[in-house]
Amino acid sequence: MSLAKEKLHELASKSELVRSYKVRICVVGNRSLLDEDVRKAAEFAEETTKHNNGMRLNICFPYSATDEISTAVRRITEDVAAGKLEVSEIDEQALEKRLHIPGPDLDILVRTSGQIRFSNYMLWQSAKMAYIRFVNVHWPDFTFFQMFCILVSWQMSYNDIKERKNLSNIGQ
Numbered sequence: 399m400s401l402a403k404e405k406l407h408e409l410a411s412k413s414e415l416v417r418s419y420k421v422r423i424c425v426v427g428n429r430s431l432l433d434e435d436v437r438k439a440a441e442f443a444e445e446t447t448k449h450n451n452g453m454r455l456n457i458c459f460p461y462s463a464t465d466e467i468s469t470a471v472r473r474i475t476e477d478v479a480a481g482k483l484e485v486s487e488i489d490e491q492a493l494e495k496r497l498h499i500p501g502p503d504l505d506i507l508v509r510t511s512g513q514i515r516f517s518n519y520m521l522w523q524s525a526k527m528a529y530i531r532f533v534n535v536h537w538p539d540f541t542f543f544q545m546f547c548i549l550v551s552w553q554m555s556y557n558d559i560k561e562r563k564n565l566s567n568i569g570q
Contacts, residue, residue, distance in 0.1 A: 401538050402459070403439040409455075410443035415542050420452030426498045427461030456499055463521035470496035497522060503563075504528040506552050508545070510537045527563045529555060 409416055410423060425440035432440070440457075473496040477483035483492065494500055504523040509516070512534035516524065524530060529552045533544060552559075 400435075403436050405538055406436075406439040406443040406457075410446040413542075416447065416450070416455075420450040421447060422450040422452070422454045423447045424454060424456050424499075426456050426458045428465055429460075431460040458499075458519065461498070462518045463516075464518055466498045467493075467522060469498070470494075494522070499523055506531070506548065508533060508540075508548060510535055510540050527559055527566060529559055 406423075406425070413421075415421070416423070423443040423446075425444060429437050429440065443457075470493050474483065474488060474492060478485060478488075499520070503526045504520065505528065507520055507524050507528045507530045509519065509530070509532045512532070514532045520528075531548050531551070533540065533548075535541075535544065
């Protein structure tokens with residue numbers, strides 16, 4: 399886990415791209431599963447970039463979509479039991495609001511490791527026409543140049559993605 403700690407510190411304090419693009423770093427997942435030093439590195443990265451108002455970089459570990467969705471459902475039941483939410487108010491937005499990664503809609507999903515599968519990863523968020531890229535590199539070795547190439551590809555596809563999103567929202 400020292401590699402994760404090192405990379406989080408590097409991103410938050412030494413990355414020129416994070417500074418110039420005002421990237422806000424968010425570490426998402428069940429932090430109780432992390433070693434204390436990695437948890438502190440995640441808190442450092444988030445605290446250091448919390449006022450950045452450009453893009454948001456979600457680093458998901460340790461994370462699973464099923465844990466995220468079941469946690470959101472549990473929060474809904476707790477809110478109903480506490481009288482903070484009526485059963486009639488439970489809808490897609492109520493659930494989405496309680497996810498680890500609530501809106502806005504996901505634009506790009508990058509799956510590192512060379513695996514071409516979701517692996518219980520951001521299932522809710524990727525269902526809304528996210529641009530998905532699978533790359534054959536592990537996260538610690540993933541470079542900003544690789545991300546830049548993905549961003550350029552996304553930008554070239556943006557109008558098509560936007561049109562498909564609009565068509566999928568007809569009648570809602």
